[in-house]
Amino acid sequence: MAVHDTIGDYLTIIRNASSARKSSCTTQHSKLRVAIASILKSEGYIKDFSEGQNEKGFKTITLTLKFSADTPAITGIERHSKPGRRLYYGSQDIPRVLGGLGVAILTTSKGVMRARDAREAGVGGELLCKVW
Numbered sequence: 001m002a003v004h005d006t007i008g009d010y011l012t013i014i015r016n017a018s019s020a021r022k023s024s025c026t027t028q029h030s031k032l033r034v035a036i037a038s039i040l041k042s043e044g045y046i047k048d049f050s051e052g053q054n055e056k057g058f059k060t061i062t063l064t065l066k067f068s069a070d071t072p073a074i075t076g077i078e079r080h081s082k083p084g085r086r087l088y089y090g091s092q093d094i095p096r097v098l099g100g101l102g103v104a105i106l107t108t109s110k111g112v113m114r115a116r117d118a119r120e121a122g123v124g125g126e127l128l129c130k131v132w
Helices: 006-019 031-042 115-121
Strands: 024-028 046-053 059-065 077-079 103-108 111-114 125-131
Touching: 006 024, 006 031, 006 059, 006 077, 006 125, 031 046, 031 059, 031 103, 031 111, 031 125, 103 115, 111 115
Parallel strands: none
Antiparallel strands: 024 059, 046 059, 077 125, 103 111, 103 125
């Protein structure tokens, strides 16, 4: 039985496009990927994202990456919880990224949200990734 890490692949596409200084990257569509993209946009790590279709009619997401003087806004992005090892945290145990300089993205019972919002709402969940 093959295990595919679609979120890990999504983060790798973003990481590779950012380090290669690409202006945008396109990936397959899913509700979870759109939620992560909206958090990245609200935190200022990407300029914008749009949903569309490719030539075969499949839904896609196009991320427009953000750069400051040829330096990518995303310095690092890593998958935290993996398919073989899911990591769940309570609301008080959610780790901080670089002492609060980065953002952690969780999936909770109330949807996908930033770690700060999860702490304020008093909910825990699976820590998907960390971005700085």
